Amino acid sequence: xxxxxxxxxxxxxxxxxxxxxxxxxxxxxxxxxxxxxxxxxxxxxxxxxxxxxxxxxxxxxxxxxxxxxxxxxxxxxxxxxxxxxxxxxxxxxxxxxxxxxxxxxxxxxxxxxxxxxxxxxxxxxxxxxxxxxxxxxxxxxxxxxxxxxxxxxxxxxxxxxxxxxxxxxxxxxxxxxxxxxxxxxxxxxxxxxxxxxxxxxxxxxxxxxxxxxxxxxxxxxxxxxxxxxxxxxxxxxxxxxxxxxxxxxxxxxxxxxxxxxxxxxxxxxxxxxxxxxxxxxxxxxxxxxxxxxxxxxxxxxxxxxxxxxxxxxxxxxxxxxxxxxxxxxxxxxxxxxxxxxxxxxxxxxxxxxxxxxxxxxxxxxxxxxxxxxxxxxxxxxxxxxxxxxxxxxxxxxxxx
Amino acid sequence: xxxxxxxxxxxxxxxxxxxxxxxxxxxxxxxxxxxxxxxxxxxxxxxxxxxxxxxxxxxxxxxxxxxxxxxxxxxxxxxxxxxxxxxxxxxxxxxxxxxxxxxxxxxxxxxxxxxxxxxxxxxxxxxxxxxxxxxxxxxxxxxxxxxxxxxxxxxxxxxxxxxxxxxxxxxxxxxxxxxxxxxxxxxxxxxxxxxxxxxxxxxxxxxxxxxxxxxxxxxxxxxxxxxxxxxxxxxxxxxxxxxxxxxxxxxxxxxxxxxxxxxxxxxxxxxxxxxxxxxxxxxxxxxxxxxxxxxxxxxxxxxxxxxxxxxxxxxxxxxxxxxxxxxxxxxxxxxxxxxxxxxxxxxxxxxxxxxxxxxxxxxxxxxxxxxxxx
Ligand SMILES: Cc1cc2nc3c(=O)[nH]c(=O)nc-3n(C[C@H](O)[C@H](O)[C@H](O)COP(=O)(O)OP(=O)(O)OC[C@H]3O[C@@H](n4cnc5c(N)ncnc54)[C@H](O)[C@@H]3O)c2cc1C
Numbered sequence: 001x002x003x004x005x006x007x008x009x010x011x012x013x014x015x016x017x018x019x020x021x022x023x024x025x026x027x028x029x030x031x032x033x034x035x036x037x038x039x040x041x042x043x044x045x046x047x048x049x050x051x052x053x054x055x056x057x058x059x060x061x062x063x064x065x066x067x068x069x070x071x072x073x074x075x076x077x078x079x080x081x082x083x084x085x086x087x088x089x090x091x092x093x094x095x096x097x098x099x100x101x102x103x104x105x106x107x108x109x110x111x112x113x114x115x116x117x118x119x120x121x122x123x124x125x126x127x128x129x130x131x132x133x134x135x136x137x138x139x140x141x142x143x144x145x146x147x148x149x150x151x152x153x154x155x156x157x158x159x160x161x162x163x164x165x166x167x168x169x170x171x172x173x174x175x176x177x178x179x180x181x182x183x184x185x186x187x188x189x190x191x192x193x194x195x196x197x198x199x200x201x202x203x204x205x206x207x208x209x210x211x212x213x214x215x216x217x218x219x220x221x222x223x224x225x226x227x228x229x230x231x232x233x234x235x236x237x238x239x240x241x242x243x244x245x246x247x248x249x250x251x252x253x254x255x256x257x258x259x260x261x262x263x264x265x266x267x268x269x270x271x272x273x274x275x276x277x278x279x280x281x282x283x284x285x286x287x288x289x290x291x292x293x294x295x296x297x298x299x300x301x302x303x304x305x306x307x308x309x310x311x312x313x314x315x316x317x318x319x320x321x322x323x324x325x326x327x328x329x330x331x332x333x334x335x336x337x338x339x340x341x342x343x344x345x346x347x348x349x350x351x352x353x354x355x356x357x358x359x360x361x362x363x364x365x366x367x368x369x370x371x372x373x374x375x376x377x378x379x380x381x382x383x384x385x386x387x388x389x390x391x392x393x394x395x396x397x398x399x400x
Numbered sequence: 401x402x403x404x405x406x407x408x409x410x411x412x413x414x415x416x417x418x419x420x421x422x423x424x425x426x427x428x429x430x431x432x433x434x435x436x437x438x439x440x441x442x443x444x445x446x447x448x449x450x451x452x453x454x455x456x457x458x459x460x461x462x463x464x465x466x467x468x469x470x471x472x473x474x475x476x477x478x479x480x481x482x483x484x485x486x487x488x489x490x491x492x493x494x495x496x497x498x499x500x501x502x503x504x505x506x507x508x509x510x511x512x513x514x515x516x517x518x519x520x521x522x523x524x525x526x527x528x529x530x531x532x533x534x535x536x537x538x539x540x541x542x543x544x545x546x547x548x549x550x551x552x553x554x555x556x557x558x559x560x561x562x563x564x565x566x567x568x569x570x571x572x573x574x575x576x577x578x579x580x581x582x583x584x585x586x587x588x589x590x591x592x593x594x595x596x597x598x599x600x601x602x603x604x605x606x607x608x609x610x611x612x613x614x615x616x617x618x619x620x621x622x623x624x625x626x627x628x629x630x631x632x633x634x635x636x637x638x639x640x641x642x643x644x645x646x647x648x649x650x651x652x653x654x655x656x657x658x659x660x661x662x663x664x665x666x667x668x669x670x671x672x673x674x675x676x677x678x679x680x681x682x683x684x685x686x687x688x689x690x691x692x693x694x695x696x697x698x699x700x701x702x703x704x705x706x707x708x709x710x711x712x713x714x715x716x717x718x719x720x721x722x723x724x725x726x727x728x729x730x731x732x733x734x735x736x737x738x739x740x741x742x743x744x745x746x747x748x749x750x751x752x753x754x755x756x757x758x759x760x761x762x763x764x765x766x767x768x769x770x771x772x773x774x
Contacts, residue, residue, distance in 0.1 A: 134733050136662040159734045204737050205744035207600075211734075270531055271577075280761065341531050342556055342755050345599040358595065361555070361607060362528070370600045374748065377729045378737050385733065387672065 005072075013076050016055075020084035023049050032085035033260055035336075035368030036350055037208065040123075040165045046087045047120040055081075056089045057118045059243075061102050064114045071306035075299070082252025083259075092124040092161070093117040097170045099243050100187065100236050104228035113168075113189070125166035127157040127190070127214060128237065134159075135388050137172070138181040138234065142216060144173035144188055146223065151175075151188060153196075153219040159382070163212035164201050166192050171216075176231050187233035189225040196220070204378075206371035207349060241384070242314035248383065249325025251296050257332035258289060260365070265339050268363055275339060284338070288331050295324045316396035319389035326379040326386060333373040336365070344370040403692075405469075412470055415450055416477040424481035426742060429602075432484055437562050438604040439485045444517050453491055454515025457499070461511035468633070472640040472695040479644025482745055484602055486520050486559035492637050493558070494521030494567050496630035497584060501619050506586070510565070522563035524554035524608050525627070532762035534631060535579045535624065539610060541570035541617075548585055548617055550610040558756075560606030561596025563589055567618060568610065569627060584623045585615035601749040628703060631757050632710045636698035638753045639691040639717045645753075646684050646724050649746040653677065653728045656735075673731060680727050683720035690716040704770070711763035712773040718760030721750040 005013070020029075028042045038046065050056040051065075059074055060066035069077070081088065098117045101109050116122045133140040142155025153173055163169065169190050176184030190197070196219035201209045228236055262285070265276040275281050302317045309315055337344050343362025353360075353367050360367065380386040394400045405413060423443055432440055447453050455470045457463025464470060471492065478487065495514055498507055513519045530536035539552030550570050560566070566587045574581030593609040619626060654677055657668030667673055690713040697709035725747045729736040736743040754760060767773045 129734070132661075134662060136664075139662070139664075203739040205739060205748060207739075211738075268531075269529065271533065280765070337751075337755070338759070338761065341759065342526065344755055345556060345601075345605060345752055347598045347600045361597070370748075370751065373751070374600075374744075377726065377747075378734075380730060381733050381737065386730075387670075390672075 005076075009072060009076060012073060013080060016077060016080040017084065019053065019055070020080055020086050023053070024084070024086045028087065029085040032087060033256065034365050035260075035372045036353065038087040043087050043090065044120045044123075047089050050086070050089060051119045056120075057094050057098060059095075060098060060114070060118070064098075064102050064110065065118050071303045072300075075303045078247055079252040079255075082250060083256050085256055089118075090120055090123065092126050092166075092170075093120060093122070095243055095247065096126055096240050097124050097168075097189075100170070100227060100240050103239065104187075104236055106224075108224065109189070109227065122167045123162070123165050125160050125163040125169045125192075125212075125214075127160055127163075127169040127171040129159045130156055131158050135385055137237070138185070140172055140174065140185065142171065142173045143177070144171075144175050144186060144221070146175070147220075149223045150220045151223060151226070153188070153190065153216040153221060155216050157214040157216075158211075159202075160199075160212045160214050161210060163192075163199050163214055164209065168192060169214065170227075172233050172237055175233075179231065182234040184231055185233040185237075186230050187227040187236045188221060189227060190216075190219065190221050194219050194221060204375060206375035207347065208371070208375070210375075238314065248318060249295055249299050249321040250329060250379075251292060251299060251325065254292055254325075254328050254332050257329075257336065258285070258292070261285065261332065261335050261339055264336075264363060264365060268339055268341070281338065285335060288328060288335060291324070291331075292328055295321070295328060298324070316392055319384075319392045322383065322389050323380075323386050329379050330373075330376050333369075333376045336369045337373050339363075340366045340369040344373075405473075409466075409469060409473060412451075412455070412464075412466070413473045413477070416452060416474055417480075419446060419450060420477045420481035420483065424483060429482060429484070433598070433602045438598060438602070439559075439562075443483075443485055444520070447485065447487070448515065448517030451515075452487070453517055454511070455491070457495065457511050457515055461507060462515040463511065468636065468695045468698045471633075471637060472691065475637045475640035476644035476647075476691075479641035479646075479749075480648045482602070482645065482742075482749055484604075486522065486562065486604075488634060488637055488641075489522040489559040489563065490514055490520045492634050493523035493630060494563075494565070496633050497523060497567050497618065497626060500626040500629050501584065501623075503618060506618060519564045520559070520562060521565045521567060522557055522560045523630070524557045524560060524566050524568040525631075526554065526556045528553065528555050532758045533577060534627065535582070536577050537569050537571045537582050538576045539568065539570045541572050541583050541585055541615065541620075544612075544614070548583075548615045548620070550585060550587060550613045550615045552610055554608045554610070557606045557608050559604050560608050561594045561604060565589060566592070566608070568608075568615070569623065570610075570615075572620060579624045580622055582623050582627065583620045584618040584626065585620075586618050587613055587615045599752060601752040602745070603752070625703060628707065632706055633698045635710045635714055635757050636691075636694040638756060639687075639694045639713050642717050642721050642750055642753050643684075643688050643691045645746045645749055646687055646721055649728045649743055649750075650677075650680050650684050650724065652743055653680065653731050656732055660733075667731075676727055676731060680724045683724045687717045687720040687724075708767060708770050708773060711758070711766040711770075714758060714763040715760055715767065715773075718754045718763070721754060722760075725750045 047056050057065045058067035062068050130140050144151040144153045171188050174184050175186040196217040198215040200213045202211045204210045268275040270278050343366040346361045348367050451464045454463035455466045459465045541548050566589050568585050572581050572583045594606045596606040599605050660667050694713035700706035728743050735741050
């Protein structure tokens with residue numbers, strides 16, 4: 001056992017850090033640091049900078065742009081990317097549909113979609129959840145019926161993140177009504193421009209528009225857009241979710257938040273002293289830091305197990321990362337609220353913040369503290385809610 | 401001790417509950433938030449008609465002659481409805497300052513007009529560097545002829561952009577955080593430079609600049625005690641408002657758990673979720689009790705005792721509302737993350753209440769400094 005990083009790993013880290021800080025414009029990274037969102041154009045710009053350097057999809061097969069890194073290298077990459085406040089390569093492209101196509105898609109699919117997904121030439125969104133199928137995803141009812149060389153899709157998806165920007169959606173649809181829940185589902189790629197698709201944006205409680213409802217009304221999709229075999233979609237969906245088994249804790253993002261909290265707390269005063277010098281505040285801060293350090297070590301242990309596990313198979317320990325990682329992301333947003341104090345109140349849209357002529361109200365980042373706190377309530381709900389993660393651990397690890 | 405409402409109080413409660421149910425549907429409120437003032441003068445007139453705007457004013461001022469309990473009942477109903485009219489600013493804050501200032505001429509002039517819904521007011525007190533220190537006042541008041549002149553900037557003034565009259569705290573003497581040397585002044589809002597904006601919870605606030613602004617003295621002696629008393633009453637109001645919001649949020653969550661089906665059954669059948677809903681109930685009951693305590697103590701004349709009680713209530717309610725709010729969202733899942741569902745709006749209001757007139761930490765610090773919560 002040797003718990004320190006090797007010289008090569010440290011050099012690898014330094015190289016990535018340098019690249020992220022110099023190649024990705026500070027104008028974009030600053031927005032993320034201050035709690036704003038990258039626009040669609042900025043997300044594309046950043047991902048293309050990474051992709052040009054082979055850093056958008058390092059975990060894909062080498063043939064399709066992957067880097068053949070060790071799990072530790074992949075971890076270091078994520079950590080540095082997040083700490084540098086670089087927008088993560090679009091997860092729907094890079095961690096979801098891309099790996100599924102690379103593993104189960106036809107050669108035609110791979111050639112048609114993978115390079116474009118890596119370069120964000122196509123923007124993908126995830127059409128899994130439905131109004132009646134959230135945690136119980138397998139109860140989904142959107143149906144795809146074969147008609148000659150097409151599927152005809154009818155139904156509704158919801159919570160589709162950034163679907164308003166999307167060129168393509170990957171959909172789980174029921175192709176066998178008679179089969180048992182999980183067994184009649186297929187994984188289908190749908191061009192968002194196909195007639196019969198309607199997208200309705202939903203405003204989230206932070207005031208932004210992040211999710212959508214997507215309706216399918218007799219949407220005719222070429223049969224060749226089916227990924228892999230008919231009625232095997234559930235397996236591919238499990239592979240997709242299993243792929244995300246270590247990145248989920250977003251430790252680098254929490255580290256970046258804590259750094260920003262320290263910066264701002266050094267500028268804010270409580271009476272005569274700076275907030276950062278207030279022992280009560282420090283205690284809270286340190287408590288979060290300790291938990292984050294523990295989670296980082298846990299994450300490294302999970303990462304180290306990777307080499308013993310078959311690819312795409314979920315590791316129940318990733319549920320520990322999800323639970324604690326989401327709680328800590330939420331805890332950092334509460335600390336930020338403490339720092340900003342009464343100035344969390346004024347509300348401005350992100351457009352107003354970016355383009356307004358009037359001076360900001362209150363300390364730096366005041367306008368993003370509350371929206372971030374509101375928005376981050378989502379991380380314990382999506383990607384398998386924390387209750388579902390506990391069910392997984394109770395069953396798979398504790399044997400109940 | 402008697403926890404039962406009197407007949408008059410029950411009547412008041414029923415009528416304000418009915419009014420709020422009637423004029424504060426989800427879509428009605430949404431339209432209000434989108435309007436330019438952010439609240440409705442029509443609703444305001446209805447409040448006046450019901451006697452809500454003078455609920456705790458003396459009868460000689462066209463008031464209802466009620467006290468803290470009446471205010472609590474109104475605040476709870478407003479919390480359930482997520483009411484956005486400038487009640488706290490006009491009636492509780494400005495009205496409170498006028499009631500406590502002891503100047504009969506000002507009371508006779510303004511309280512009846514507030515009660516009749518003819519004038520809205522606000523209290524311009526907070527400043528950029530005050531954080532939660534109520535004594536931080538840098539805005540200055542200087543004599544000018546028969547009257548006074550105000551200079552400086554006030555910040556986060558609740559409903560400051562639409563108020564007709566502004567009561568502003570200003571320093572007559574002493575250093576910027578001295579408890580002594582603060583006065584209260586009445587300013588006509590017309591012609592003032594005001595920058596209004598919405599807050600996260602759909603309320604409104606403003607930044608206000610005073611520049612040689614002519615003002616009439618409300619209290620040119622030591623206003624510290626009057627300000628402290630009034631802000632404590634506002635805190636009691638916010639506690640009751642929070643309880644109203646929490647009640648509905650909890651009830652909505654329970655209803656949802658009984659109807660939302662996943663895995664072939666209502667999610668409320670999962671015992672692990674039942675226990676969470678029960679923990680929310682415990683928080684709600686603790687909060688409700690402390691809101692009553694705050695109501696009872698808000699008119700305590702021993703200022704130190706009153707402020708300890710208020711801080712204790714704020715600590716309990718700040719903690720409970722955060723837990724309950726976070727759980728309400730979690731137990732709903734995605735639906736509660738949207739602006740199209742009431743729970744998220746409650747969550748935002750509760751979060752902002754926690755940051756108004758001191759946050760949980762600052763109230764805890766007040767108790768720590770006092771050495772005891774009793
Ligand atoms: C901001 C946001 C973005 C999203 N983006 C996408 C996207 O791009 N694409 C997509 O397909 N989906 C997306 N989702 C949907 C997300 O995956 C679902 O919200 C999630 O699966 C939970 O489903 P639900 O919201 O229907 O809640 P429900 O499943 O109805 O759950 C309600 C509550 O019950 C609990 N619960 C349910 N079952 C059990 C059980 N067996 N035991 C104990 N507790 C249980 C849950 O944990 C939760 O607390 C997004 C969600 C959000 C909030």
